[in-house]
Structures are given as structure tokens and as C-alpha cells.
Amino acid sequence: MQIKDYTNAASVREAYEKVLQAQEKLNASISFIDPEEQLQAVPEGKLQYMPIAIKDNFNVKGMVTTAASRILDNYVSQYDATVIEKLRAAGAVMVCKSNLDELAMGGTNLTSFAGAVHNPYDLERISGGSSGGSAVLVACGAVPAALGSDTGDSVRKPASFCGVVGVKPSYGRISRFGLIPYASSLDHVGYFTNNVADAAKMLEVLAGRDDRDMTSSDRPVENYSEAVGKDIKGKKILVFGNVIDALPDSETKALFNKYVKALEEKGAVVKTVHFDPTLMRAILPVYYIIANAEATANHSNLDGINFGHRVEADSADEIMTATRTRGFGPWIKKRFVIGSYALFEENQERIFRKAQKIRRLIVDEVLKELKEADALIAPASGAGAPLIEGQSTDELSDEYLIAENHMVIENFAGLPSMTVPMGLSEGLPVGLNISCNAFREADMFSIAAAVEEISGLKGNVKEDY
Amino acid sequence: MEYDIVVGIEIHVELKTATKMFSGAPYAFKKPANTCDSVIDLAHPGTLPCVNKEAVRKAIEACTALNLEIDPLIRFDRKNYYYTDLPKGYQITQQFHPIGRNGWVEIAPKSGKRKVRINRIHMEEDTAKQFHLHDETLIDYNRAGVPLVEIVSEPDMHSGEEAALYVEKLRQTLDYLDVSDVKMEEGSMRCDTNVSIMPKGSNVFGTKVEIKNLNSIANIAAAIDYEAKRQAEVLESGGTVVQETRRFDEKTQTTVTMRRKEGTVDYKYFPEPNIFPIRLSEEFIKAVQEHMPELPDAKEKRYHEDYPSLSDYDISVLLGNKEMDVFFEETMQTAKNAKTACNFLATDLSGLLAKKEVSFAETKLHPASLAKLVNMIEEKTVSTKQAKEILELMLEGEDPEVIAKEKGMKQLSDEGAIAALVAEVLDENPQSIADYKNGKTHAQGYLVGQVMKKSKGQANPKLAAALVAAELAKR
Numbered sequence: 001m002q003i004k005d006y007t008n009a010a011s012v013r014e015a016y017e018k019v020l021q022a023q024e025k026l027n028a029s030i031s032f033i034d035p036e037e038q039l040q041a042v043p044e045g046k047l048q049y050m051p052i053a054i055k056d057n058f059n060v061k062g063m064v065t066t067a068a069s070r071i072l073d074n075y076v077s078q079y080d081a082t083v084i085e086k087l088r089a090a091g092a093v094m095v096c097k098s099n100l101d102e103l104a105m106g107g108t109n110l111t112s113f114a115g116a117v118h119n120p121y122d123l124e125r126i127s128g129g130s131s132g133g134s135a136v137l138v139a140c141g142a143v144p145a146a147l148g149s150d151t152g153d154s155v156r157k158p159a160s161f162c163g164v165v166g167v168k169p170s171y172g173r174i175s176r177f178g179l180i181p182y183a184s185s186l187d188h189v190g191y192f193t194n195n196v197a198d199a200a201k202m203l204e205v206l207a208g209r210d211d212r213d214m215t216s217s218d219r220p221v222e223n224y225s226e227a228v229g230k231d232i233k234g235k236k237i238l239v240f241g242n243v244i245d246a247l248p249d250s251e252t253k254a255l256f257n258k259y260v261k262a263l264e265e266k267g268a269v270v271k272t273v274h275f276d277p278t279l280m281r282a283i284l285p286v287y288y289i290i291a292n293a294e295a296t297a298n299h300s301n302l303d304g305i306n307f308g309h310r311v312e313a314d315s316a317d318e319i320m321t322a323t324r325t326r327g328f329g330p331w332i333k334k335r336f337v338i339g340s341y342a343l344f345e346e347n348q349e350r351i352f353r354k355a356q357k358i359r360r361l362i363v364d365e366v367l368k369e370l371k372e373a374d375a376l377i378a379p380a381s382g383a384g385a386p387l388i389e390g391q392s393t394d395e396l397s398d399e400y401l402i403a404e405n406h407m408v409i410e411n412f413a414g415l416p417s418m419t420v421p422m423g424l425s426e427g428l429p430v431g432l433n434i435s436c437n438a439f440r441e442a443d444m445f446s447i448a449a450a451v452e453e454i455s456g457l458k459g460n461v462k463e464d465y
Numbered sequence: 466m467e468y469d470i471v472v473g474i475e476i477h478v479e480l481k482t483a484t485k486m487f488s489g490a491p492y493a494f495k496k497p498a499n500t501c502d503s504v505i506d507l508a509h510p511g512t513l514p515c516v517n518k519e520a521v522r523k524a525i526e527a528c529t530a531l532n533l534e535i536d537p538l539i540r541f542d543r544k545n546y547y548y549t550d551l552p553k554g555y556q557i558t559q560q561f562h563p564i565g566r567n568g569w570v571e572i573a574p575k576s577g578k579r580k581v582r583i584n585r586i587h588m589e590e591d592t593a594k595q596f597h598l599h600d601e602t603l604i605d606y607n608r609a610g611v612p613l614v615e616i617v618s619e620p621d622m623h624s625g626e627e628a629a630l631y632v633e634k635l636r637q638t639l640d641y642l643d644v645s646d647v648k649m650e651e652g653s654m655r656c657d658t659n660v661s662i663m664p665k666g667s668n669v670f671g672t673k674v675e676i677k678n679l680n681s682i683a684n685i686a687a688a689i690d691y692e693a694k695r696q697a698e699v700l701e702s703g704g705t706v707v708q709e710t711r712r713f714d715e716k717t718q719t720t721v722t723m724r725r726k727e728g729t730v731d732y733k734y735f736p737e738p739n740i741f742p743i744r745l746s747e748e749f750i751k752a753v754q755e756h757m758p759e760l761p762d763a764k765e766k767r768y769h770e771d772y773p774s775l776s777d778y779d780i781s782v783l784l785g786n787k788e789m790d791v792f793f794e795e796t797m798q799t800a801k802n803a804k805t806a807c808n809f810l811a812t813d814l815s816g817l818l819a820k821k822e823v824s825f826a827e828t829k830l831h832p833a834s835l836a837k838l839v840n841m842i843e844e845k846t847v848s849t850k851q852a853k854e855i856l857e858l859m860l861e862g863e864d865p866e867v868i869a870k871e872k873g874m875k876q877l878s879d880e881g882a883i884a885a886l887v888a889e890v891l892d893e894n895p896q897s898i899a900d901y902k903n904g905k906t907h908a909q910g911y912l913v914g915q916v917m918k919k920s921k922g923q924a925n926p927k928l929a930a931a932l933v934a935a936e937l938a939k940r
Contacts, residue, residue, distance in 0.1 A: 059511045067510070078504050081511060180510040185738035213513050214740050294738055297543050300554020301508035306604070316549040316602055343545070343733035352735060 002459055003144050003198045006049045009039045015051035016095045018142035025123055025465060026140060028133040029096040030056045030114045031064055038093045046205050048091030053137040053146035056097035057104050057180040060084050067180045068112035069102045071327025075308045081178020082210045083147060083189055090205045095143060098133030102329050103299065104149055104182045105291075106130050107157055110393050111331055118388070119161060120465035121428055125385040128158030130182075131190070135162040138192040139429075141461035145202055146192045151182040152287055153380075153407035155190035156433055159419040160380035163429030163460055165193045165448070169203055170438045171414025172217035175210030183294035184215075186287075186411040195458045196420065196449045200224035203441060219439055227442035228449040233267030235447060238369055240378035241274040246403045247382055251425040256379045259422055259432055262454040268447075273369045273376075279362050280402050286362065287408045288396060289355035292339030299336070302327065331393055338396065363413040367437075370415075374443045376435045378406060380419040384428020407433055416441045420448045421457045466701070468662040470693040471670060472628045473620035476635060477613050478645045479591065479653040480523045486590040486612035487514035487557060494651060498605040506610040508552035513739050516541075520612035521745070523644040524564050524588050525753045527614055530638050530760050531583055533565030537745040541588075541737040546730060549602065550592040552609055560734040563587035570638070571762070572630040581631045582619035589613050614644075620659065620670070625686030625693075632656060632682050633785075637761050640787045649680050656685060660692045661706070671696070672706040676720055679713055688713035692720045764790075772803035779804070782811045788825035789815065795832035800839040809835060813856055821860070829862035838865040845925050847874055877924040880932070883916070886924065887932045890915045891940065901937055909933060 006012065012035050023029055035051065042048055054060060057067040059077035061084075066072045080088070087094070102111045109117040109132025117132035119125040120140040127136045131148030135158035138146050148155040150168040159166025168190040181187055189206065193199045204225065209218040239260060247253040264270050304310035304323030311322035328336075342351040370376055382403035410417035415438055419431035432451055436444040452458050485492050488505035505512040521539060528535050542560040568583035593609040595602055616635060622628045636647045636654060646653040656679045661671040676692060679685045691713075696706050711720040759767075761784045768780045775783075783790045789810055800806045810825075814835070818828055838855060841847045847855065851874045858868045869875060877883060890912055891898060900908040916929045 057511075059509075065510070072510065075510070078509055176511075177513050178511045183738075212515060214515050293735065297545050297555050297733075297735070300545065300547065301510065301552060303547065303554060305549055306507055306552060306606075307509060317547075320547055320549075340733065343735055345731050345733070348733070348735070 001141070001144055002195055003047065003050050003193070003201060006051060006144060008049055009042075012039060012049055012051045012093045012095070015143050018140075019053065019096045019137060022137065022140050022142050026118045026120060026136050027115050028099050028117050028127075028136040028140075028142075029053070030066055030068060030099050030112075030133070031097045033060075033063065033094045033096055035093045035095055038088075042093060043089055043091045045090035046201060047087065047145075050092045050145060051095045051143045052087060052092045053096050053098045053134050053143045054084070054094050055100050055104075055131050055134050055146070055148045057100060057149060058084060058147055059178040059180070060094065060097070063097060065097065065180070066113070067103050068100045068114055069302075069328065069332070070113045071302045071304075071309050071323065073113065073309050079178065082175035082212060083206050084178060086205055086208075087147075092145075092205075096137070098131075098137055098146060100133055101130035102332055103180070103295070104130040104151060104154060105295065105332060105335055106393065107152065107154070107395060108391055108393060109133070109158070110388065110391060111329055113329070116388055119385045120462040121163065122385070123465065124387055124389065125428070126161065126388050126391055128161035128381075128385060130154040131166075131192070132158050135159055135164055135166065135192050138162070138164045138194055139462055140465055141194075141463045144194060144198060148190045148192060149179055149182070150188045150190040150411065151186045151291060152411055153405075155192065156380055156407050156417060156419040156431070159192055160431030160433070161385035161429065163421045163431070163457070163462065165196060165199045165418065165420055166431070167191055167193075167199050167203065167418040168410065169207065169416045169441050170217070172215050173203070173416070173439065173441065174206045175208070175213040175216045177210055177212040181295075181298040183291035184298060185294060186291055188411065188414075194461055196445060196452045197225065197228045199418065199448070200228050200445045217439070222442055224441055224445050227445040230446040230449070231267070232263070232446055232450045235268045235375065235443070236373035237263060237268045237270045237447065238373045238376045239270060239272040240376055240406060241272040242277060242280050243378040243403050243406050244272070245274075246401070247379065250383065252379050252381075252383055252430050255423050255425055255430065256432065259451060259454060260377075263447075263450060266450055268450075271373070275365050275369070279358070279365050280406075281400055282358050283362060283402070283408050284400050284405050286355045286358045287405075287412075288338065289342045289351055290359060292335045293342045293352050294339070296336040296339035296343070331396075334394075334396060359412050362409060366409055366413060370435075370437055374436060374440070375447050377447075378433050379403070379422075380407065380431035380433040384425055384430055410435045414438055416444045418444055418448055420451045420455070421460055422451065422455055423457065467665040468693070468697050468700075469665050469667070470623050470689070471620045471661045471663065471673075472622040472624075472689055473659040473673075474618045474622070474628060474631060475657045475659075476616045476632065477591075477655040478527075478616065478639055478647065480520050480612040480614060481643065481645050482517055482519045482523065482612050484517060484519075485610040486517050486520055486588070488610050489515060489517075490610065492607065492611055494646070494653065496607055498603075498607060500607065502606040502609060506552065506606055508554070514557055514737070516740060516743065517612055520588060521564075522753045523612075523642075524586065524614050525745075525750055526642050526757050527616070527639060527644050528565030528568065528586050529754050529757065530642055531565075531568040531570055531586065531616070531635070533568030533583060533586055535565055535750060536562055537747070537750065538562065539564060539743040539745060541740050542734050543737050545733040548592070549604060550595050550609070552593065552606065556589060556592070557737055557740075558589035559587035561736070570631065570634045572627060572634055574624070574627050574630055581621045581627070584617045584619050586614050586616050589615060625688070625690035628658060628689050629682050629686035632685055636682070637784060637787075641758055641761050641764075643758060649682070658685065658689060660689055660696070662693055662696045662700070672708050674706065674708065674720075675710045677710055677712050677723060684713050684715065687718055688720055691718060695720065772797075774802070774804035775807055779807045779811070783807060786825070792825045792832050792835075796836045796839070798836065799833060800836035801843045802839055805839045805842055806835065809839065809856065813853055817857060817860060828860065830859050831862065834859055834862075834865055841865060841869065845928075848926065873921075873923075875923055877920050880928065883920070883924050883929055884932050884936075886916050886919050887929070887936050890919060891933075891936055898937065898940055909937060912937070
């Protein structure tokens with residue numbers, strides 16, 4: 001079902017039931033929102049009666065918002081995030097707060113204090129993260145749309161693993177006010193749908209300047225729906241050569257090549273580009289340095305003093321220490337240590353500042369090519385979702401894999417980027433990632449719609465799991 | 466051994482804005498605890514900062530008035546540390562790129578006028594206020610996020626006197642700019658000083674000691690003088706000065722150890738990612754600068770030109786109290802004698818208001834009425850002595866002319882009428898005339914006194930004296 005198929009309270013209630021039913025096998029929600037109160041008065045709008053899942057790192061006034069961390073397990077939001085206000089005004093109805101990696105730090109959705117999220121295509125497999133719950137709830141057909149956040153690839157990677165559309169627009173396109181941060185310079189509000197037209201429609205609602213987020217852009221919000229179905233003839237599309245070269249001869253590679261050919265047939269001008277491999281190798285370490293440095297400061301407010309989980313102790317200092325010691329998972333503490341280390345006065349120039357410089361170099365390297373073109377495409381993941389068993393939650397020790405980490409580039413550069421399903425590889429969904437120049441979301445939706453046309457996967461869901 | 470004292474001062478000034486630095490929450494001093502805070506000030510998850518434009522304007526004004534170069538690219542940084550008065554766990558400040566650099570002010574110590582250099586002015590946000598009770602700590606978040614500027618001097622002062630003059634100069638300037646309440650006792654202006662000593666003529670700085678939370682200008686001077694003496698005694702007795710933070714104890718007029726520094730804290734400063742650098746246009750800065758109120762230095766010059774009767778001291782007294790000075794300026798719209806007006810304000814009215822605990826801004830006495838009173842003296846319709854009596858009765862807003870009339874306090878300045886009284890008195894006192902002629906000059910004073918008595922005190926005493934002298938000469 002697409003957004004337009006939800007037209008009344010009954011369809012919302014049905015979605016709510018599906019969300020409840022999905023919980024046992026998928027564990028995709030952290031809390032449920034009985035929609036009855038919202039159904040009392042549903043404003044007319046683009047998303048009227050659209051049920052939606054909200055990643056549990058967005059503040060919804062009066063609801064518990066945990067960010068999947070014990071340190072916030074009793075935290076009741078005092079205000080609505082800007083995107084929540086916008087969704088309410090557009091007539092959307094929230095049905096649950098969805099599961100995620102603790103504080104959105106992770107790519108597996110195995111680190112949530114509420115437990116792992118399971119992939120509807122294979123319950124033994126991960127959903128991907130950090131917006132795993134939202135991806136899964138769209139993938140299983142419970143809701144037509146779900147809110148997520150994307151700091152490294154936290155919307156686009158789970159979208160690939162779960163066979164849904166995942167969008168992360170330009171930095172500043174959607175207000176971050178009310179999104180519990182991970183790393184402010186990399187954080188983006190994103191979302192999932194099961195088709196490109198709905199994705200375009202969602203952005204029309206979510207985008208726009210917000211005076212409460214100084215980094216939000218005052219560029220006018222476009223009619224993105226118009227871009228869907230537009231001819232892509234003459235569009236210059238770059239294929240990310242480094243990623244393709246790194247893929248083994250697999251079904252994913254074959255599938256991707258099929259799309260390249262099909263896009264050419266639709267009139268796109270396709271060219272393969274290779275970026276400086278040294279810079280590409282730096283993506284992951286640069287990401288972890290910047291993201292963890294910002295995160296360690298961003299989460300210094302979680303100290304048990306004026307809200308959230310508190311561990312009582314004899315003095316204020318001891319309360320803060322005890323609360324943080326108990327409240328955070330081990331992987332989070334490790335990230336904070338790394339982030340702090342990078343910021344220490346004696347290390348900052350050598351580590352944090354250097355990482356910022358290399359981030360700039362990586363961005364320049366990619367933009368040099370992209371500026372002369374319309375889009376950069378690559379498989380969103382080298383293969384389908386990995387098995388839960390044996391999957392490490394200690395991603396900081398991950399080795400460098402360009403095929404798995406390239407989507408961080410769009411967070412570095414603030415570029416619009418989305419994943420569209422391209423089919424099954426070894427029986428599991430894989431997505432195709434499309435990234436465009438800043439604020440050229442319209443280009444992105446045009447190309448995504450063409451990919452969807454090729455795949456025939458519009459509205460694809462996996463209801464039998 | 467003789468020592469040179471080296472003093473540097475850091476001053477935090479709360480900016481007088483309607484809302485906070487980054488949250489838009491309203492703020493006013495003395496509001497009930499925890500009524501001026503928003504989710505942003507409390508650092509609830511997901512909140513973001515927004516720069517208060519008015520605070521930037523006020524910072525520009527402060528920089529301009531204190532002769533700093535303004536950086537048109539406004540950037541903020543995070544200063545990270547955990548403390549219960551800091552809800553975010555970091556303070557947003559301007560560590561790397563302060564809004565102002567390299568300024569100065571002129572002070573006039575006894576040794577002669579000189580400049581004190583200002584290293585920087587930066588914007589930041591205040592912390593919450595804590596109240597430590599015997600077994601609990603209360604936190605008032607009203608102050609959390611209030612806009613501050615920190616003004617950091619170079620170590621250019623060499624005595625308690627100079628430090629006090631420097632702080633007073635800043636206080637006065639910021640007060641006239643209206644960028645802050647600058648009330649040290651209320652904490653809207655907070656002063657930390659660094660004091661060290663070194664052998665006279667040396668250029669190697671000694672170990673500096675920080676003195677915190679000085680709540681009056683007098684205490685600044687006293688604390689520095691005491692601290693310099695203490696350090697000299699330590700050195701003289703063969704000891705070494707320990708780097709530490711001390712506080713001034715008002716009762717004993719001494720400084721006492723607060724905490725020893727054990728290595729410096731690493732605040733892990735880094736650029737604030739939620740606020741992109743803001744480019745201020747030249748027009749914006751100019752518009753702010755062009756609308757600045759007149760500053761004390763310019764005013765001092767103008768007073769010297771416009772009111773030559775005022776002494777340096779008079780002017781410094783007026784400028785030292787903005788409310789009184791505002792009153793003075795309004796009085797001078799119609800008053801004809803600046804010196805008289807100034808005297809009334811600085812001594813008589815100040816005293817009367819202080820007794821009633823009413824400020825110049827609050828009193829019902831209108832400047833125009835004071836001007837009227839000044840002019841009554843000028844026109845010799847009342848004596849200065851009478852005017853002082855009238856002033857006391859004016860505090861509730863009554864008109865001086867009405868009071869004078871009711872009390873029959875018209876001064877007799879009609880020469881003919883006084884001359885008639887003089888003639889009468891002289892006629893009645895032949896013995897005094899004889900005494901005067903015999904060289905007993907005090908007899909003249911007696912006769913003047915008799916004239917005054919006869920006029921019921923209303924005769925213009927100067928005129929009466931002159932006429933008595935003239936009449937005596939005639940007889």
C-alpha cells in the first residue's frame with residue numbers, strides 16, 4: 001500500500017495492528033502509540049491518515065523517547081521535534097517509536113537496549129542500522145513511511161538490507177531540531193517509504209527552513225513529486241568505480257551492471273569514475289574521529305541531573321559518573337573515549353583537526369567530478385544483510401571496505417542521497433544508491449524513479465515473514 | 466626587596482537582552498527560580514542553539530566603546546566540562562575567534578593617565594546558579610544561557626588602585642552603553658583578577674594567583690593590595706608563591722585559598738557544529754555603531770566645554786552615577802547654573818534619596834522642578850539655605866515655587882526695600898556705628914544680622930551686606 005491508499009481512520013488502525021503484530025518476530029518498535037487520540041482530529045494535508053513510525057531518537061511531546069539507550073529509558077519528551085510538528089500538521093498519524101542502535105551509533109541495530117531488530121526477509125539476519133526498526137516496519141508492510149536519521153548511512157544502508165526506499169536529503173534541507181543528535185555536522189533527518197513517489201511527497205512535507213535549527217536552509221521547498229517520472233535523457237550519471245572494483249563477481253555486481261545498462265537505454269549518459277584511493281581509504285577513520293568527537297560532547301547532557309535515568313549517589317559528581325557508567329552500553333563508552341582522545345589539546349591538531357581537513361579533501365575530490373554531472377551511483381551494500389550470529393557490534397574495529405562505507409561521503413558533503421531497491425542478491429534485498437549535488441533532490445528523485453521503473457519494485461513489501 | 470605588581474583582569478558581563486544567548490527564552494533578574502528556562506537552556510536531548518542577534522549587537526557596541534577590532538565572522542566553539550551548573554556538559558563560547566581583539570581604555574591613576582590594553586572580548590553563555598545547602602544542592606536554571614561577554618585585559622595594571630580604576634572605567638562605559646546592568650553585587654558583572662609580583666625592574670613574571678568572585682570595586686583594590694603584600698612576604702621569607710585560586714574574605718580583608726591548581730583542565734575546545742560561521746555585513750556593524758549612546762569619555766569632554774563651572778571632580782561624580790547624570794542632563798535643559806545643579810544632585814539630593822532608599826530614576830522629584838529651584842537661586846528669589854529647605858519638601862513632586870510661597874520664603878532682593886531696612890537698623894543702633902568707626906569691624910556683621918532679622922531672613926544677604934557697608938561709609 002502506498003500513502004494514497006491510507007484514506008481513513010480504519011486504515012490507520014489496521015497499520016497500528018500490523019505494527020503490534022510485527023513486534024514478536026521483528027522487534028522493530030520500542031514503544032507503541034495508540035493512534036486513537038490523534039484520530040480525534042486529523043488535519044487535512046498531504047499525508048492525511050498516513051500512519052507513520054518514528055525512530056525513537058525524535059522527540060514526540062509526552063512520549064517516552066529513549067534513543068535505545070538505558071540512560072534515557074524513562075525520558076519523556078518535553079516538546080515536539082520540528083519534523084513531528086510538520087507530520088502532525090500534514091495529517092500523518094504516529095503509531096510507534098521504532099527501534100535503533102543505541103543513540104543511533106551503529107550500523108547493525110544490535111546495540112539497542114531493547115534488543116536486536118530482525119530482517120523480515122530472513123529473521124536470522126540484521127536489519128542494518130541505525131534506523132533498523134523504521135526500515136523493517138516499512139519493509140514488512142506495516143506502515144507506508146517511517147522517520148529515520150542518517151549520520152553515516154543509517155537510513156540508506158538498512159533500506160538496502162530491507163528492500164525499501166531510504167532517503168537522506170541535503171544537509172539543511174530538513175530541520176534537525178528535536179532529533180537526538182549523534183554527530184551534529186553529519187546528522188541528517190531521513191525517512192523510508194516503499195516507493196519513490198511517496199519519498200518525493202514526504203520531502204515536500206518535511207523540508208524547509210526552521211529558525212530553531214541555524215543550519216537549516218532557507219531555499220524554497222520544491223515540488224519534488226513533479227520530478228518523479230521525468231525523462232532522464234541526457235542526465236550525466238557517474239558510476240563509483242572504486243566501489244565496483246572492490247566487489248567480488250557476485251549477483252550484486254551483476255544486478256548493478258544490469259541497471260547501468262538500463263539507465264543508458266533510458267538515455268542517461270553513464271561514465272565510470274575513480275577517486276583517489278588514498279582518500280577513499282581515509283573515509284572510515286575520518287568518519288569515526290569526527291563523529292565520535294562530536295558525539296562525546298553532544299551526549300554530555302546525559303548526566304542524570306535534570307532529566308533521564310539517574311543513579312543516586314552521594315554527590316552531584318558521583319551521580320553523573322554513576323549514571324553515565326550504568327546508562328551507556330560498552331560500545332558507546334568506547335566511542336566516547338575515542339572522541340575525547342581526538343579532542344584532547346595535545347591530540348586535537350594531529351587527530352581531530354586533521355580529520356576535518358581530510359573530510360574536506362574527500363568532499364572536494366568527489367565534487368570535482370560530481371559538479372560536472374548529475375548523480376553518482378553505486379550499490380548501497382556489497383551484499384544482502386549479514387547474519388545476526390557472528391556479527392560484531394564493535395564496528396570501530398571494522399576493516400576498511402569501500403563497498404560498505406562509501407555512503408559516508410554524502411554525510412561528509414551534505415549531499416542528497418537515497419537508496420532504491422534493485423532486487424535480490426543471493427535471495428536478499430540489495431539497493432542502489434543515488435547521490436546528487438547539494439539541493440538537487442529533484443534530480444535524485446527523477447533518477448530513482450527510473451531505477452524503480454527498471455526494477456518493477458514499486459510498493460515492494462515482505463508481509464510473510 | 467621592592468616588587469612590581471602585575472595585575473590582569475577577566476570580567477564577565479551579563480548582556481541586557483530580553484532573551485537568552487541561544488534559546489530565545491525570556492530572561493530577567495530576580496524572577497522566581499526556574500521560571501526563565503526552556504528545553505534548550507535545560508539541554509534537553511535534541512535541542513539546538515540559535516544565536517541571539519541583540520546579544521551580537523551589544524557585543525559589537527562593547528567592542529567599539531573599548532576600542533577593539535571587530536571580527537566580522539562570528540564563530541562559536543564548545544568548551545567541554547562536566548559540572549552540575551552546566552546542563553549541556555559544554556559551554557558555547559568563542560575560544561578561537563573572539564568577536565573583538567586588541568582594545569584599550571584610558572585610566573587616570575595618581576601617577577598620571579595611561580592606557581590599559583584589552584586582549585579580547587568574546588561572547589558566551591552563563592551557567593545555572595547553584596545553592597549548596599547542608600545536604601543538598603539546588604539549581605536555578607534561570608541564569609543558564611544568559612548572554613555574557615568576557616573582557617580579558619592584558620596584565621597592564623600595577624596596583625589595586627589601577628585595577629579598581631580599570632574596572633570602574635569598564636563599568637561606567639558599559640553602563641552608559643546600556644549593554645548590561647553591570648551590578649557587581651547582583652552578579653551581572655563578575656570580576657576575576659590575576660595577581661603576581663616580580664622584583665622591581667624585572668621582566669620575568671612571577672607565579673600568578675587568581676582571585677575570584679570580587680563583588681565590589683573597593684574589594685578589588687583591597688584584595689589586590691593585600692595579595693601583593695602577601696606574595697612579597699612569602700618571597701621575603703624564602704618561600705615560593707603557589708599557583709592557586711584564592712578568594713577575598715571581606716571580614717578580614719584578606720585573601721584565602723579556594724583551590725590549588727593541579728594541572729590545567731583540558732576543555733577540549735572545538736568549533737560548534739550547530740552554528741555555521743555568521744558573516745556580519747559592514748552595514749550591519751556600522752548601523753550598530755552609529756546608534757550607540759554617547760560614551761563617558763566624550764561626555765566628559767562635552768561637559769568641560771558646555772559647563773566650565775564644573776570641576777574635574779564634579780564631572781567624575783556625575784559620570785560615576787548614570788542615573789544621576791541622566792537627571793543632571795534633564796535638569797540642565799532649563800537650569801541656568803550647572804554648578805548649582807551639580808551640587809544639589811551630588812550632595813543634597815543624593816543624601817535625601819539615599820535616606821529614603823529611592824533612586825534618581827524612581828524619585829517623584831522631576832528634573833524640571835530641580836531646574837526651577839536652581840533658577841530661583843540664580844534669580845535671587847530664594848537663598849541657597851532656603852533652597853535646601855525647599856528641596857526636602859519637593860521629594861513628593863511638589864513645585865518649588867509653590868513651596869516657597871506657602872512657606873513665605875521669598876528672598877528680598879529689592880534694593881530699595883533692603884536699603885530702607887538698613888537705614889532703619891542703623892538709626893536704631895548708633896552705638897554700633899560708633900564702634901565701627903572706632904575700628905571694631907565686627908560691628909558691621911552685627912548690623913547685617915539685624916537687617917536679616919528685620920527681613921525675617923528673606924533679605925538677600927549679599928545685597929544686605931553691601932548696602933550696610935555703603936550706608937556705614939556715608940554716616
